[in-house]
Amino acid sequence: MQDSKTYFDPRTLARLKGLRLRARQIVEGFVAGLHRSPQRGFSIEFAEHREYAPGDDLRYVDWKVLGRTDKLYSKQFEDETNLVCHLVLDASAGMAYQGPDSPLSKLDYAKCAAAALAWLVLEQQDAVGIVTFDAKIRKVLAPARGSAHLRNVVRLLEATEPAGETAAGPVFHELAERFRTRGVVVLLSDLFDAPESVLAGLKHFHYRRHDVIAFHLLDRAEAEFPFDDPTRFRGLEQPIRIPVDARAIRRAYLDEFDRYVRELEAGCRQWSIDYERVETDRPLDEVLARYLTGRRHRLR
Numbered sequence: 001m002q003d004s005k006t007y008f009d010p011r012t013l014a015r016l017k018g019l020r021l022r023a024r025q026i027v028e029g030f031v032a033g034l035h036r037s038p039q040r041g042f043s044i045e046f047a048e049h050r051e052y053a054p055g056d057d058l059r060y061v062d063w064k065v066l067g068r069t070d071k072l073y074s075k076q077f078e079d080e081t082n083l084v085c086h087l088v089l090d091a092s093a094g095m096a097y098q099g100p101d102s103p104l105s106k107l108d109y110a111k112c113a114a115a116a117l118a119w120l121v122l123e124q125q126d127a128v129g130i131v132t133f134d135a136k137i138r139k140v141l142a143p144a145r146g147s148a149h150l151r152n153v154v155r156l157l158e159a160t161e162p163a164g165e166t167a168a169g170p171v172f173h174e175l176a177e178r179f180r181t182r183g184v185v186v187l188l189s190d191l192f193d194a195p196e197s198v199l200a201g202l203k204h205f206h207y208r209r210h211d212v213i214a215f216h217l218l219d220r221a222e223a224e225f226p227f228d229d230p231t232r233f234r235g236l237e238q239p240i241r242i243p244v245d246a247r248a249i250r251r252a253y254l255d256e257f258d259r260y261v262r263e264l265e266a267g268c269r270q271w272s273i274d275y276e277r278v279e280t281d282r283p284l285d286e287v288l289a290r291y292l293t294g295r296r297h298r299l300r
Helices: 010-017 020-032 063-069 106-123 149-159 168-178 195-207 220-224 246-270 284-298
Strands: 046-051 073-077 084-090 127-133 137-144 184-189 211-218 230-234 241-245 274-279
Touching: 084 106, 084 137, 084 168, 106 127, 106 149, 106 184, 106 211, 106 284, 127 149, 127 168, 137 149, 137 168, 168 184, 168 195, 195 211, 195 246, 211 220, 211 246, 211 284, 220 246, 241 246, 246 274, 274 284
Parallel strands: 084 127, 084 184, 184 211, 211 274
Antiparallel strands: 046 073, 127 137, 230 241
């Protein structure tokens, strides 16, 4: 299990602090597409109701609606730029893979990314929640605001261990129906499921009007298959061992892998879903900086 210091390495946080301004610009660019007034203070016109989230200003709770429905709703105004970010973390057994030259497993890298993204979102006074999954939804931490919420995020990450098979597509469909408040959905997964199933789930988020960002986490050994000798591969999600002549199957493996990645990339592009391929030997702060810079240019 990773210590919380791993998620918040001082050197990494020092570099991440420089991303806050860029991240704030990304938020404003995203919200500008949702509301007519992208800046605070230019409009106080009531727009719609949304479900109350912990940390919302109680002044904007609609008490009349509470009396009628017995549920808490907040009034949302045209100038409101706070958003909800859902971090969706793949915790299936396959995410435990760590190649010979990788400093972290895919899951540990995903945990670090989730912690860093949660920190950035909370620094911007926005709400963040986390869902972990394998073949089904495993743990849910509801979105909330405030620096104290970061402790809840870290506790969930520390308790997350790799287990079970994966079924990303069906899980994405279920989450698309669960996430009632329109926001940003950030996926941290190796997406090792049938491409058509994954893309169908991603489209569902798109239809529900979420902004979707898919960080496709891969170990470099999975992408480059640097094996030459006869090798026995062990399944992480199923109890199988397969002896193969690695050199004999290398070309076929790489061709199939490239086809799979191209299909995911093309599908995401078609449905305006941000796709970012990430090898787990890349420094996390560089990955986030590259992504945020590219997104800022795309939103101009």
